[in-house]
Amino acid sequence: MLTSVAVPVIAGVAPFEFGVICEVFGIDRTEEGVPLLDFLVCGERPGEPVRTSVGASLVPEHGFDVLDDADLIAVPACEIRDAYPRALLDALSRADLLLSVCSGSFLLGAAGRLDGRRCTTHWRHADELAERFPEAKVDPDVLFVDDGDIITSAGTAAGIDACLHLVRRELGATVATTIARRMVVAPQRDGGQRQFIRPTTVQAESLQPTLAWMLDRLDTEHTVADLADHARMSARTFARRFAAETGTTPHRWLTTQRVLCARQLLEETQLSVEDIAGRCGFGTAALLRHHFNAVVGLAPKDYRRSFSHR
Template identity: 80%
Template sequence: MLTSVAVPVIDGVTPFEFGVLFEVFAVDRSDEGVPRLDFKLCGERPGEPVRMGLGAFLVPDHDLDALHTADLVAVPAYATHDGYPPALVDAIRRARTLLSVCSGSFLLGVAGRLDGRRCTTHWRYADELAERFPAARVDPDVLFVDDGDVITGAGTAAGIDACLHVVRRELGAAVATTIARRMVVAPQRDGGQRQFIRPTSVRADSLQPTLAWMLDRLDTEHTVASLAEHARMSERTFARRFAAETGTTPHRWLTAQRVLRARQLLEETRLSVEDVARLCGFGTAALLRHHFNAVVGLPPKDYRRSFAHDHAAVEPPEA
């Protein structure tokens, strides 16, 4: 259970990546049922301003010892990829669970926390990360990588995806969806989507009506032909534009949304796994179990047992 988040800051911490961590983990949304987290800003010398650049400063109110007890240590990007304070490196080495955004992954590498692990960073720095830390298995294409107690996110907006993934993993889909709605961002982007999408002349929101239509009809069978017809495009144009705007295929996107919907139903209702499968568009419980386990890492019943809001709302045993 996630109850505390600590963020280490040093000179050169980047404003956007820090802002992502603050927005997801520090803003009080308890009025909407989001658990309030104990958020700590940590530095080598509490009370001493840390320069962000352009005349902006942060003032940490905790020392680096707070990193040792936090449930999650969330590392923003820094202007440097080296020369970190030794005390910070040691604290990262001993942290329970780590999340890095963008080039914050380099601090994890220096601390040895990427050795033998699959990880990612901003695509511009992926080659450098792989070269400096050859024991790490760097995937330069994905939005984020969840490797258990080490989660690494790619650049900029992908950091939001990584943070929301952690919230979803630790606090449930409903909490993540509430935060995403307040931030006006998509509640679910598959971590395996491509991080770098070639720019096109197409408006970024041109498929939004069709995506919304799909979300309202997750229990319906969709084909590229039917989706292209709704979007009033040829199948070839639709497939190309879908990949350009979402970074994935219609099938993978639908599967991710169906799994997300299944998580919400398992958390919030007493519906049987068979009914959840039907309402989410998987058709059969067996197909739901296959996709759910591949994405979440747990069978649906085990997920419900752990994350149901009302633990009495667990599916009754089969006769």
């Protein structure tokens, strides 16, 4: 039974992610039937201000010595560094139940808690997390990972999802829904981080004219032979050069660009999914839905509901 939550804060703590943990676990909602948790904010030196990542400070009431008595240690995001307070890492290494938000996962890794475990973090930090802790099984595509006694979340708002999931798991769906209603958020979101990632543009200088030509004709079918002719190469040379400069095949590259085009149209227009499928070269709405879900992690209508600018 979850009765107490301790939140360690160190220099560079992110105020939003800290606030998410406070909002879910630290507010008295007993009048609505939500159990009151013993909520402890802890610092290396209790009573001394701790600088946040935005220049403001907060003052923890407790020291790290209370961490061992908490049912849950919830670690907010903070600036990634080479070393963390030893007393905090020792407490994390002994904890029975851990939750991290965004870059808070780096503290769990430094405490040795991610070795051999599934985990996640903000997609911008996923490669670094995997590099620092090679024994960790980092999944960059999900909003959060529940690996039993360790729950890790992706960036910022995904921390809300992870916290509410833990509440649902430990205290029940009714409590989680009540908290979500007060926060005016969905009790449970679908999809993963892929829907928020903006892919970088591939720099393929020798193929740029052909890539631009393909982008101008997304609604046209392209064979490797046609593309090789445009690039004035043999089909074999073109395929080899394309893979070397883009890291993928012409078909996969074109499919991804069509999905990105569809994503923009879903955000900025009220065109039907069928019309968007035609404009982007998928032909049918069914084919668009298949590829869109594979790349973005959401159905087109769900993506539009969350991200439409209109």
